[in-house]
Amino acid sequence: MDWHQIFAARNDRMKASEIRELLKLLDQPDIISFAGGIPDPDLFPAQAFQDAFSQALNPDTQATALQYSVSEGYAPLRDWIVGEMARLGIPCTRDNILITSGSQQALDYLGKLMLNVGDTALVGWPTYLGALGAFNAYEPRYDRLDPETNRSAADYAKAAGKGRVKFAYMSVDFANPTGRTLDAQMRERVIDLADELDIAVIEDAAYQSLRFEGEALAPVLAREIERKGSIDACRTIYCGSFSKTLAPGLRVGWMCGAQEVIDQVVLMKQAADLHSSTINQMAIATVANAQFDSHVATIKKAYRARRDRMLSALEAHMPEGVTWTRPEGGMFIWLELPTQINAADLLAQSLKTERVAFVPGHAFFADGSGTNTMRLSFSRTDEAGIDEGIARLGRLITAAV
Template sequence: MDWHQIFATRNDRMKASEIRELLKLLDQPDIISFAGGIPDPNLFPAEAFKEAFSDALGPETQATALQYSVSEGYAPLRDWIVGEMARLGIPCSRDNILITSGSQQALDYLGKLLLSPGDTALVGWPTYLGALGAFNAYEPRYDRLDPETNRSAEDYAEAAGEGRVKFAYMSVDFANPTGRTLDAAMRERVIDLADALDIAVIEDAAYQSLRYEGEALSPVLAREIERKGDINACRTLYCGSFSKTLAPGLRVGWVCGAQDVINQMVLLKQAADLHSSTINQMAIATVATAQFDSHVSKIKAAYLERRDWMLQALETHMPAGVTWTRPEGGMFVWLELPKGIDCAALLAQSLKTERVAFVPGHAFFADGSGTNTMRLSFSNANEDGIEEGIKRLGRLISAAF
């Protein structure tokens, strides 16, 4: 049987994630990997989770832990998130929170909720590969979101053609893949643009907690609430995650936004998987309540050290003509090589001769451009691995000039 003859047309837009494919290389012990944005498993609060799961399976709570539950999510966890949102300047209630299976599921739901075929999604150039993967299934067109320019709302609307602009998607803190952060003026400009276009703003806050230096900036949603007075009057949807702070394998994230949107997303959740794993939510709630701040402080200290090792190694080993970002947080450094160098071809050569993995940058561009860029992750590497890997990569790049 030729299954492709009966697949929906949207499947033509769904491609394998280059990052997911590269993660398979981690099983090869001689590979130095700067590819996946993977937390260091040695930093997981494993003992705390052992106790949390044991408590969840106790005689008084095991029925709750193992039974079906409400689609909105485990109430004590949503209440903890309400408190965390308040600390960020986002006053809200439990009804403004939906628990999702990681923030990736939130992006999929928002694409499904907001996009009709031919509508326009405004995204960074580059932007998070997983967001493009989530949105692609709903057959949008993409336009470049660049808050540094004064491009008018009218120009965006005209470019959308017969469809309409539906949302602006961005990671405002230590963005994946570039590591860059939007300053206060650019955050305000995005709200102005969204108001003018009457569109949603999807604020991907996966790395918001991982600031290592510099002054923290309030989220876009917090700024919009300051303007409009109530989260239910706001167009910004804040997508949070425990994957980069506590444990990615439990797949627990959340969306915080206007109740009308959350109510509609609950219907999507009911149709997709009924609810996220209750026992995982219970464990996350227990560990977050007991040690979220102290654990985040611990991992921030470790990742800061690794970022500095990578920046120093790049200074030492990269040839002239290569530039890179200097992120204040997160997990990534973004490299730009001279025009004409194809980083996808460079990766193939690197895996063959240097045994160093990275992510070619073209995967993060909606139009497949950026072939002379690459993303490096420092979160799951040690000092010797970073020094040796960047040394090998610098040697390879020098030979490509």
């Protein structure tokens, strides 16, 4: 049967994630991988989760843990998130919170909620590959979101053509893939631009908790609330996740925004999966209440040491003409290579001769540009592996210059 002739046309825009494919290399013990932006499983609070699942399955709570539940999410977890949002300067209520199956599901829902075919999404250049994957199914156009320029709202609207600009998507803290953080002035500029264009802002905060150094900056949503007085008067939607702090396998994230938006997305969740796993939400709530801050402090110490080791190794082994970011947190360092080097070709050679994996940067550009860029993750590899892997890459890149 020719299945393609009955697939919807939007499937042509859905591509396999290069990162998902590269994660398969983790099963090969001789590969040093800087590819997947994934937590170190040795740092998971495994015993705490074992105890939490046992607690959820005791006779008093097992019926709740194993039964269908409300689409909005497990109330005690939503209440914990309300408290966490307040700490970030985002006063809200339970009605402003929706639990999702990871923040990736939130991105999919928001694309589905807002994008008509031909509408424009403003994204970073580069931006998170998973966001492009989530939005692509809804057949948007992409334009470069660059608050550092003097580009006007009229310029953005004109570039959108017959469609209209619907939202600006960005990761403002230690962004995937670049590791960069948007400063306070640029955060304010994004709010100004969104007001001028009358669009939404999607604030992807997956790495917000992983700051190693420097001054913590208020989220875009917090800044907008300061201006407008209430979350329900704001156009920013904050997407959070426990994947980078507690455990990605449980697939628990959340969306925080105006109740009108949350209510509409709840209808989508009812149609898509009814609700996220109740027992997983219960376990997350238990562990978060008991040790979220202390556990985050532990992983930040480990990841900071690995970031420092990778930065030192890059200084020692990279040839002239290679530049890289110096993130204040998160999991990523972004490299720009001399223009004649194609990072995808470099990866193929690296896997063959050096046995080091990374992600070629072109995958993070909506237009496929950035062929001379690459993303390195320092979260999964120990310090000895970082030293050896960067030395091998430096040797390979030096030969290609």
